[in-house]
Amino acid sequence: MSTPNALDEQNLIEALKRGDQSAFEQAVSEHTAGMMSVARFYVDPSSAEEVVQDCWVTVIEAIQRFEGRSSLKTWLHRIVANRCKNRLRTSNREINTDFSEALEPELDNRFKPSGRWATPPRLRFDESADALMENGALSDCLDKHLGQLPETQRSALILYEAHQHKSEDVCNILDVSASNLRVMLHRARQKIFLMVETFQETGEC
Amino acid sequence: MLMCRDLAGIASDYIDGELGFGKSLSIKVHLMMCKDCRSFIGNLRMSARLMQGHSSARVDGDVIDRIQDRVTAALEERKPPNNPGQ
Numbered sequence: 515m516s517t518p519n520a521l522d523e524q525n526l527i528e529a530l531k532r533g534d535q536s537a538f539e540q541a542v543s544e545h546t547a548g549m550m551s552v553a554r555f556y557v558d559p560s561s562a563e564e565v566v567q568d569c570w571v572t573v574i575e576a577i578q579r580f581e582g583r584s585s586l587k588t589w590l591h592r593i594v595a596n597r598c599k600n601r602l603r604t605s606n607r608e609i610n611t612d613f614s615e616a617l618e619p620e621l622d623n624r625f626k627p628s629g630r631w632a633t634p635p636r637l638r639f640d641e642s643a644d645a646l647m648e649n650g651a652l653s654d655c656l657d658k659h660l661g662q663l664p665e666t667q668r669s670a671l672i673l674y675e676a677h678q679h680k681s682e683d684v685c686n687i688l689d690v691s692a693s694n695l696r697v698m699l700h701r702a703r704q705k706i707f708l709m710v711e712t713f714q715e716t717g718e719c
Numbered sequence: 720m721l722m723c724r725d726l727a728g729i730a731s732d733y734i735d736g737e738l739g740f741g742k743s744l745s746i747k748v749h750l751m752m753c754k755d756c757r758s759f760i761g762n763l764r765m766s767a768r769l770m771q772g773h774s775s776a777r778v779d780g781d782v783i784d785r786i787q788d789r790v791t792a793a794l795e796e797r798k799p800p801n802n803p804g805q
C-alpha cells in the first residue's frame with residue numbers, strides 16, 4: 515500500500531522520532547492491519563481496536579528508543595503482543611492452540627484405511643497464485659473463509675504468510691511453541707486448500 | 720514406508736523446508752511415484768502462496784480513521800506550548 519510520496523522505512527522512522535504527523539499517518543495506515551491481527555489473536559475484536567489505539571499512542575514516545583534491531587513491523591507487533599499479554603495476565607484466558615491432529619477431519623476422510631488416497635485432489639490449481647487471485651470471487655471467498663478460521667490459526671497464517679515474519683518472530687509475538695505454530699499453519703492451509711478446491715470445481719464458495 | 724496420509728500430515732513442514740534430511744528424502748521418493756500426492760503438495764503450496772499475496776488483514780477504514788484522530792490529538796498535546804509559527 516505504498517503511495518508515491520511514501521517514505522522508506524529508514525526515513526519513516528526518523529520522521530516518527532521527530533513526531534511528524536504525516537509520518538504517523540503513513541505508519542498507521544501501513545501497519546494497523548497487521549497489528550490488529552496480532553491483537554485479535556489474544557483479545558476479542560472490540561478490545562483489539564482499543565489495544566491497538568493505545569499502542570499507537572505509546573509509540574509516539576517509545577519510538578525514541580527504537581534502535582532498528584528488528585524491522586519496524588516486528589517491533590510494532592511485539593508492542594501489541596506485550597500489551598495484550600499484560601491484559602490477559604489478569605483475566606486468565608486460555609489460548610486454544612491445542613491441535614493434536616495434523617489433518618483436518620475433512621481431509622482425513624479422504625484416505626483409505628491403508629493410508630492411500632481414496633479421494634485424491636481432483637484438479638491442479640493454476641500455476642500462478644496471482645492469476646488465481648485476479649478472480650475477484652475467489653478473493654472474496656478467501657476472505658470469507660479466513661473469517662471463519664479460529665483466531666489463532668488466522669493470526670498465525672496472516673503473520674507468517676501475508677506479513678512474511680520468520681517462524682521465530684511469529685512464535686515470539688504469539689507466544690506459541692514452534693510445533694504449535696507448525697500445526698496451526700498446516701491446519702489453516704488445509705482449510706484454504708479445501709476451499710479453493712471446492713471453488714474451482716463448483717464455482718461456489 | 721511413508722503413506723499418502725503420512726505425507727499429507729507433514730506436507731506444510733516439507734513445503735517450508737522444516738523437515739530433516741531423511742524425512743524430506745522419503746517425501747521426495749514418494750512424490751516421484753505418486754501423482755496424487757504431487758497434486759496435493761502443489762495445491763497446498765499454492766494455497767500458502769494465495770495467502771502471501773492476499774491482503775487479508777484488511778481492516779475497516781473507520782478503525783484507521785479513529786486511530787489517526789487519536790494519534791493526531793496525542794501529537795498535538797505533546798507539542799511545546801511556545802510554538803507561535805505555523
Ligand SMILES: [Zn+2]
Pocket residue numbers: 722723726749753755756
Ligand atoms: Zn501419495
